[in-house]
């Protein structure tokens with residue numbers, strides 16, 4: 098499994114490349130079990146006391162990360178910050194947070210700031226999360242889009258705009274494929290995932306999940322759309338038929354690059370707006386809506402209803418909007 102970065106797209110596009118899969122083999126049928134070897138190394142050592150973060154240092158870390166991703170963290174969350182950043186201090190051999198702040202302000206500060214921003218983003222996600230959206234898509238959203246020619250005259254595109262590991266994007270792909278198979282002649286469709294974290298995009302491109310991570314997928318869909326490794330721990334990979342219809346790209350929602358070329362019929366913008374300040378929320382919503390087709394749908398997280406949606410969006414159900 099290799100991830101190719103196509104720099105022709107300024108935003109950085111990641112293609113899911115099946116030809117060079119170097120990871121464990123995945124099977125549809127029982128043939129050769131994979132063996133995993135676990136090596137345990139016991140070492141006796143006394144861990145030094147972890148450095149403590151004070152509110153002034155926390156403010157600097159938060160502001161540095163926020164300038165990159167828009168993610169706003171309260172200075173009350175000192176232990177959360179310590180948990181996320183302490184490993185980095187150990188890796189760098191920094192004795193304390195003053196040393197780390199100096200590094201952020203030094204000549205390599207910009208690169209370190211990107212690393213910090215990655216460490217402070219939260220990637221919680223799951224398959225069929227907030228399932229009412231997928232039920233609505235099947236029942237109303239997709240039929241109305243197809244009636245307007247999506248999937249028939251042109252490709253129907255679903256975009257997961259803060260895709261994390263890709264669970265949302267692959268769930269949409271499963272729903273679309275089921276919908277397409279139920280239609281005579283099928284549909285032309287694709288899914289797209291973007292995220293600000295390059296690290297998470299690499300994982301998303303592998304399309305490999307643990308048993309816990311696939312908990313939300315019904316059995317019939319598991320049989321159709323997942324390959325299973327043998328041995329322990331058991332891993333699951335999205336089938337090539339879905340992988341070939343997916344694209345991943347880096348994109349920052351609070352500063353969407355004009356080169357990010359997406360025209361989506363449905364955009365998922367879920368469980369990310371809550372991390373932004375109102376000004377960044379507005380910027381993210383406008384950027385995503387400008388890449389939606391007229392008549393297309395924007396889906397936000399159920400705790401993220403838009404207090405003041407742009408004039409070209411009308412709300413049609415809870416956290417469901419249509420571009421008019």
Ligand SMILES: C[S@@+](CC[C@H](N)C(=O)[O-])C[C@H]1O[C@@H](n2cnc3c(N)ncnc32)[C@H](O)[C@@H]1O
Pocket residue numbers: 165166167168218219220221222223226258259260261262265291292293294297348349350351366367368369372398
């Ligand atoms: C909590 S996850 C939500 C994943 C998925 N949308 C869902 O609802 O399950 C939030 C994701 O937003 C991404 N994110 C945070 N700030 C972002 C930004 N400025 N632009 C794009 N993605 C961002 C994070 O990297 C993370 O993967």
